Amino acid sequence: MMIQHSIxxxxxxxxxWCVILTHQIYLPGPKNKIPFGSFDDLAINITRPDVVHQIGEYDGDPVYTLDATHILASESDLELDEFVGLRSILFEQNELFEFAARAYQxxxxxxxxxYCGQCGSPMQIIDWELATLCEPCKHRCYPRISPVVIVAIRKGSQILLAKNKRSTANIYSVLAGxxxxxxxxxxxxxxxxFEEVGIKVKNIKxxxxxxxxxxxxxxxxFVAEYDSGELNLCDDEIEAADWFEFGEDMPPVPPFKTISRQLIxxxxxxVHK
Structure with missing residues (x-):
């Protein structure tokens, strides 16, 4: 069972130690891996916290997460160079992504x-589970999880792939929302x-x-099959979309560790059954 508590x-x-700075994680050289050891072994100028949050175990040892927001700017140039984006871990060091993702969240x-969203009082961190509690009004909060459906749609031997307008890479993927x-x-x-490409689907699995x-x-x-309709792209969301045969003419798609690629x-x- 995954451990998530404050000590x-x-x-x-x-x-x-998963040390998080906004959307980045600390991977010091020369190994460029999540560091192992005591807090002092990190050799990074961050304020010592009152509590540490344990987010799991790896090879029998605890995995902790820290917030590096309070890095001393005057002494942090080298340290900042050793923070890398979460997406780069997904694409290049997939074995680290689970811990990095959990630590960031x-x-x-x-x-x-x-602060309490109900009465505005300061929230207290609960020490036996990952939650915060407002003592005056007893409002309790847990980490937010936002479910997103993502679906690969098949039409005969073809798959529907689309390019999102917000994407900075020239990558086509399956639909999600x-x-x-x-x-x-x-x-x-x-x-x-229907909202994104104007078609109807069936046999959702x-x-x-x-x-x-x-x-x-x-x-x-999910995977689904095409049912009816013609492609009619949502101008606010989709830059391009089309049906593609599997083969050399496929556009660039996400890396293998992403669920979108796994659905593809x-x-x-x-198709090849």
Missing amino acids: PFSPELEGW VQLFLKTHQ FVESGETLEQAVHREV YVKSQPWPFPHSLMVG EHTKRL
Whole structure:
């Protein structure tokens, strides 16, 4: 079971350290890996915290996360060079992504829940679970998780791929969108597909899920079959979309560790059965 709780800080605490700075994580050279050892082994100028948040275990040792917002700017040039973006870990060092993603989401939760959203009083961190509590009104908060449906759509031997307008890379992927209040996951698939590309789908089947820390999503992956309609792209969301055969004419797609690529590969296997 994944451990997520707060414990009193001690310089002697030993384990793996996920040090988060906004959307980046500390991977010091020469190994460029999550560092292991005591807090003092980090050799980084951050304010010593009152508590440390344990987010799991790796090889039998605890994994902790720290917020590096309070780096001493006058002495931080080298240290800042050793912070890398979460996306670069996903693309280049996939084995680190799970811990990096979890650490980022924990720090985001703590940063955005310092005060009670109900009465405005300061929130207290609970020491036996990852949650905050308002003592005056007893309002309790847990990390936010935003479900997103993501679906690969098949039409005969073709797959529908689209390029999102907000994407800075020339990558085509499958369709995705946030689940709205009161919707089932299947209803969200139907709605998102119709809103983004104007077609209807059928035979929706769940495949797998993936936590996605941009900023706190849970990607719920499906495959579906084309039912009816012509492509009619949403101007606000989709820059381009089309049906593609699997082969050399496929456009650039996401890397293998992403759920979007895994749904593409899953659909490819269905086509080639």
